[in-house]
Amino acid sequence: MLCIDILHEFELGVWKALLQHLIRMLHAVGENKVVELDRRFHQVPPFGRDTIRRIGYNVSELKQLAARDFEDILQCALPAFEGLFPPEIDSTIQSLLFTLADWHSVAKLRMHTDETLESLALLTKSLGQELRHFEEHVANALETFETPREARSRTRRKQKKGGADVGREGAGGSTATAELGVTRKAKLYSLSTYKVHALGDYVSQIRQFGTVDVTSTQLGEARHRQKKRQYERTNKRNFESQIAARTSLIENIRFIDQQVALAKGLPLPAGPSTNQQKAYVDEEGAVGPLDRRYNIAENGDWILLSKLLQQTTDDCAFTHFHEQLLDHILARLHSLPYSWDDPIFPASEYKDVDLQKDRIYTHGSTRFNYTTYDIRRCQDTIKPALRFSSSGVTRSGTTTRCHVMMIADEDDGQSRSQHPYWYAKVLGVFHCNVRHRSTGQDDYERMDVLWIRWLGVDPDQRVGGRSRRLNRVGYVPDSDGPGAFGFIDPADVIRGCHLIPSFNEGTRDDLLTGASSVYDLDGEDYRYFSIMRFVDRDMAMRYRGGGIGHMNHGVQQDSQRPQVNDSDSGSEREQDDTSDEEFSSNNRSSDSESNTSESGDSDLELDAD
Known part of the structure; x- marks a missing residue:
């Protein structure tokens, strides 16, 4: 029996063939679209140690790419391709890319249940329908030819075989490339391949042989590279x-x-x-125990709080920094739920906070430990977007791993069908030694805090279900009050998250009321970020639901369409950000400890074949 091989059948087969044709279609739309695609992919931030690597400048060339690179491109393709095609076909392509990424995330799970296999069966059916619709109505809507690289490669291959003047003669259904005079042949998209046909066998073979990593050739090829490296250490005789x-x-x-x-x-x-x-070893070589909720270094560079406030008087992001920090410390000293935005203590009580030597200690990273869907312990490293020193505040050189997600905590009695997570950009990682003067506390206690900039979910966007779109978030404007920024306890963070700018939506410069060091770009912020729910298998299961290693397994129905079993991944509390503009900082108090399940939106409603 021929076993399934997701590496060659899907990542280097179905997906690679589709990606090649999408690039041919972009060449047909306009060469500037191809340049824009390359620019967008290169701006995709990396994630994790090697989950999403930095993508090169010329994705459209598809040169020297391994299967892991095609996997990264698929997981980041939705915001990169958005808006590049004419509107009449762009929506269909977005839906197809979503379905491909959704199918891929479920097929590669390392732990399956009856519910996930049933979901995979439905997704396989949906993927077949999407691919057939694309082939019949979209792929050939534009007259597509070989890319310049494909034409050059074909010409070189034929010339090596002794062909003379290959490709220089004109022919019907061809077009010429100016730089070499090479004819580009017409290329059509076809599903008549074994690799497409093999996708229908995945559910049955997973039931029979186990998860796809058992039958994939990925492990064998990785071991082959290992042996080649070991061979280099021998004298090449009797190796x-x-x-x-x-x-x-x-x-x-x-x-x-x-x-x-x-x-x-x-x-x-x-x-x-x-x-x-x-023990986990991150990219800096630091080891941290996985049984803790998070790891922050014992020591850090200290700065005087009073001096920091003097240095940042012209930075609008620090307008409420002092009062929010003291309010946060007071709440935790009293063992009370702290406020996510508005202060809960009167300013007269701030004098009760005794900050040892007026010092706060800054750190360059923090590591969050979490349990994955398949009951493993993993760790995400988060690096703040700002660098604090005695000379002032500057933007960090690496601001690509600074986003976190936490359980949404609503206290307004709204329906739990809303988004279950809150998102934030970590601007600073601090610890300070504090005590409460009024209670007669003798010893200082260490308190770890994160200074963050809030992101709110776009309430007007339809996601999941038939829409097959990613959730997107945007910064809370500081016109809403102090709630655009805030302090949180690192223990409230679930894990890091991967946010990619929604390139098609552009940027805006009206979210902050003045100059600041926290802008994404020079004086501008991205209007929206796409939440990359398919960045890894654990993240996909947090949105799909049903993860064995996650805390809560309650079923939350999606109002848009029926579900197979979209249970929540664990202890997710809903989010419903409302505002007079796109986002809101209202109703963010942490006085509710109830957990909820999120709405899964990956089992698509299907028509019968």
Whole structure:
């Protein structure tokens, strides 16, 4: 029996063929559209250690791309392609890209249930319908030809075989490229391939053989690269025995390290033979235990709070910085739910906060630990968008991993069919040593805080269901009051999230009332960000629902269409941001501890074949 191979059948098969044809269609629309596509993909921020890597300048060339690169392109394709095609076909292409990413996220799950397999069966049916509709009504709506690179490659291959004047003669259904005089042949999109046909076997083969990582060739090819690296360390003679001896030596050393760690009570070093919980090593090489909710360094560079306030008098983002910080500290000292936006204590009580030596300590990163849908412990590293020092506040050189998500906490009694998460951009990571003067507290206690800029969900956008669109968020305007910025407890963060600018919506400069260091660009912010729900499998299951490793499994029906079983991924409380403009900072208090399930929006309503 031929087993499924998602790497070659889908990522390097169905998806690669579709991507190639979409690029051909963009060439037919206009060369400037191809340039814009390359620009957008290069501006996609990376995520995680290697979940989403930095995408190169020339995606349209499709040069030197591995399967993991095509996977990254698929996961980020929706905002990159949005608005590049004529309106009459752009909507269909967006729906197809959403369905492809949704199918891919479910098919690659490492832990399946009956509900996820039933969802995959429905998504497979929907994907087939979308692909057929694209082939019949969209793919050939434009006259498409080979891309210039495809034409050049074909010409070189034929010239190597001895062809003379290949491609220089004109022919019907062809067009010529000016730089080489090479004829570009007409290219049509076709579903008549085995790889498309094989997609229908995934559900049955997963039930029979297990998850797709069991039958995928990805592991074997990765091991092949490992052996090639080991081969380079030999003298190229009798290399088999040398590789075997080196492998045995590495395993023996790892075993000794584990025994030493166990004897001293230290975390076990990560390695293939480590069966117990591994410590996580991030891109900076720092190790943090995974049993904590978050990890922040013990020490940091300190700055005087009074000096910081003097340096930022002209920065509108710091207008309410002092009062919000003291209000947040007071609430936590009293063990009360702190406010997400408006102060809850009168200004007269702020003097009760004793900030040791008037110092706050800044940190360059924080690491959030969470349980995945398949009951594993993972970690996201978040780096603040601003750098604080004694000389002032500047924008950080790397602002690509600064977004977090947390449980939406509404206290206005609204329906729980709203969005279950809140989103924020982390501007600063601090800790301070504080005590309460009025209670006679003798010892200072450490308090970790995040200074954030809120993002609100666009209430006017239809997402999920038949719309097949990503949620999008935008910054809360500071005209709403102090709620555009705020302080939160790091323990309230679920994990980091991946937000990509909605390039088609452009930028705006009216969200802040003055000059500030927190703008995304020079004096401008992106109007919207797309929430990348397919960035990894755990994130996809948080929006789909039903993750075994997530806390809550209540079913939340989507009002737009019936569900198979879209249970929530865990302890998600709803969000319903309302405002006189796009977003709002109202109704963000943390006095509710109730959990809710989110509306799943990935099992699509299908017509019978």
